[in-house]
Amino acid sequence: MKYISTRGNVNEIGFIDTVLMGLATDGGLLVPEQIPHIPAEKLQSMSKLSYQELAYEIISYYVDGEIPENELKELINKSYGTFRHPEVTPVQKIKDNMYVLELFHGPTFAFKDVALQFLGNLYSYIAKKTGVTINILGATSGDTGASAIEGVRGKEGIRICILHPHGKVSRVQELQMTTVNDPTVLNLAIEGTFDDGQRIIKEIFADLEFKEKYHLRAINSINFARILAQTVYYFYAYFQVAKEQDIKNLNFSVPTGNFGDIFAGYLAKRMGLPVGKLIVATNENNILERFIKDGVYQPGEFRGTYSPSMDIQVASNFERYLYYLLDENPSAVRELMDQFKSEGKIVVGEELLRQVQVDFAAHGVRNEECLQTIKTYYADTNYLLDPHTSCGVAAYEKSSIPNEVCVTLSTAHPAKFNEAIELCNIEQTYPEQIQQLFDKPQFLEVVRADNEEIARRLKKLFSSAQ
Numbered sequence: 001m002k003y004i005s006t007r008g009n010v011n012e013i014g015f016i017d018t019v020l021m022g023l024a025t026d027g028g029l030l031v032p033e034q035i036p037h038i039p040a041e042k043l044q045s046m047s048k049l050s051y052q053e054l055a056y057e058i059i060s061y062y063v064d065g066e067i068p069e070n071e072l073k074e075l076i077n078k079s080y081g082t083f084r085h086p087e088v089t090p091v092q093k094i095k096d097n098m099y100v101l102e103l104f105h106g107p108t109f110a111f112k113d114v115a116l117q118f119l120g121n122l123y124s125y126i127a128k129k130t131g132v133t134i135n136i137l138g139a140t141s142g143d144t145g146a147s148a149i150e151g152v153r154g155k156e157g158i159r160i161c162i163l164h165p166h167g168k169v170s171r172v173q174e175l176q177m178t179t180v181n182d183p184t185v186l187n188l189a190i191e192g193t194f195d196d197g198q199r200i201i202k203e204i205f206a207d208l209e210f211k212e213k214y215h216l217r218a219i220n221s222i223n224f225a226r227i228l229a230q231t232v233y234y235f236y237a238y239f240q241v242a243k244e245q246d247i248k249n250l251n252f253s254v255p256t257g258n259f260g261d262i263f264a265g266y267l268a269k270r271m272g273l274p275v276g277k278l279i280v281a282t283n284e285n286n287i288l289e290r291f292i293k294d295g296v297y298q299p300g301e302f303r304g305t306y307s308p309s310m311d312i313q314v315a316s317n318f319e320r321y322l323y324y325l326l327d328e329n330p331s332a333v334r335e336l337m338d339q340f341k342s343e344g345k346i347v348v349g350e351e352l353l354r355q356v357q358v359d360f361a362a363h364g365v366r367n368e369e370c371l372q373t374i375k376t377y378y379a380d381t382n383y384l385l386d387p388h389t390s391c392g393v394a395a396y397e398k399s400s401i402p403n404e405v406c407v408t409l410s411t412a413h414p415a416k417f418n419e420a421i422e423l424c425n426i427e428q429t430y431p432e433q434i435q436q437l438f439d440k441p442q443f444l445e446v447v448r449a450d451n452e453e454i455a456r457r458l459k460k461l462f463s464s465a466q
């Protein structure tokens with residue numbers, strides 16, 4: 001399997017080099033040259049596998065022999081051995097036609113653990129095998145940061161710097177990241193939004209001399225390994241629901257900000273999984289909803305919401321989707337991305353929009369609607385939704401397919417977002433791992449959202465001895 005850039009100016013590379021490159025050197029995103037297609041009979045045989053066995057099958061298509069079978073299996077087993085549920089990502093039926101895929105049973109209680117436990121172990125494996133240095137730079141709107149730190153901390157030869165928007169993540173998200181006291185971990189709280197952080201890291205990655213000199217690696221979903229690991233749970237969910245229901249195509253409602261999680265579902269569909277509609281659930285930061293409904297991709301004004309992990313304007317993985325929408329034509333992608341840079345928007349015509357709407361539906365959930373959905377579901381089903389999952393469920397309810405079977409991705413545990421839960425007058429019990437965070441000291445520095453300032457901090461962190 002070879003990987004290429006959505007913008008067409010990177011020579012094809014293998015899986016490990018793709019992981020190490022993160023953001024493509026031409027500014028685009030790396031994608032497989034050809035998406036593998038899994039025949040129906042093979043899918044049938046996969047349906048009985050455990051999560052770990054299934055992960056091995058799916059991931060192997062993309063690793064394509066670069067990691068020996070026993071080592072890849074070991075890496076996968078180690079990654080999912082840290083999950084609190086034997087099924088890793090269990091599916092719960094909430095009501096007729098409505099399932100929730102619980103992705104929050106990993107160490108930091110968010111779906112990011114599914115990919116970042118894997119990526120942390122993968123980086124460690126690559127470092128040991130090849131001797132390369134792994135210095136990670138990432139941006140978070142709340143969940144990726146803690147999950148990435150948890151995925152790599154204590155692993156020899158790995159250092160990590162995470163930017164988060166100061167005061168714009170939940171209390172628990174902040175504590176999960178900033179109570180880590182380790183010289184190899186640097187938390188910078190930037191004065192700005194997640195979009196500022198994501199822009200800064202992309203600009204720093206684009207400085208190829210700096211990237212090479214300091215061995216910068218990515219943990220955000222710009223790294224294809226993130227998408228790949230997230231693809232597995234779409235297959236797993238499909239197989240679990242198919243055991244209970246006679247389904248042909250299964251719909252998924254996906255709370256999304258950076259378009260990574262839903263792009264993983266799109267990839268699963270292109271691999272042959274019978275997926276119906278992918279419902280894009282956003283909050284009031286609804287650039288993706290507007291694109292899917294009207295074909296106009298244009299950032300709006302930042303809105304603080306109860307689902308801070310989705311407080312995102314510019315969705316990184318949108319470019320990967322554009323690449324497929326534009327028939328894998330890198331020049332067309334380049335042209336649109338240049339237009340986005342110069343004019344601040346991308347507009348697609350009616351024909352392309354029709355294609356978009358074949359695969360996707362969308363709903364942007366208002367703040368009040370998010371809280372109301374938490375309250376209603378708690379009252380009716382006794383199931384406590386976190387505010388991101390609540391957006392997913394609300395988007396499903398608003399879509400035109402409420403009589404078809406749908407799985408909503410539950411991206412986080414409600415204990416991470418008590419700010420919203422307490423406004424619903426619901427008292428929750430914190431899991432022990434979260435409760436203990438409240439007594440710990442914090443380690444973070446507040447900095448200006450300024451490339452030079454961040455680069456200065458990085459040089460210091462990445463030049464220090466481990």
Ligand SMILES: N[C@@H](CCOP(=O)(O)O)C(=O)O
Nearest residue numbers: 140141142143144220221309
């Ligand atoms: N919602 C994310 C934002 C970063 O997204 P990623 O999938 O690219 O890591 C977060 O919680 O940090």
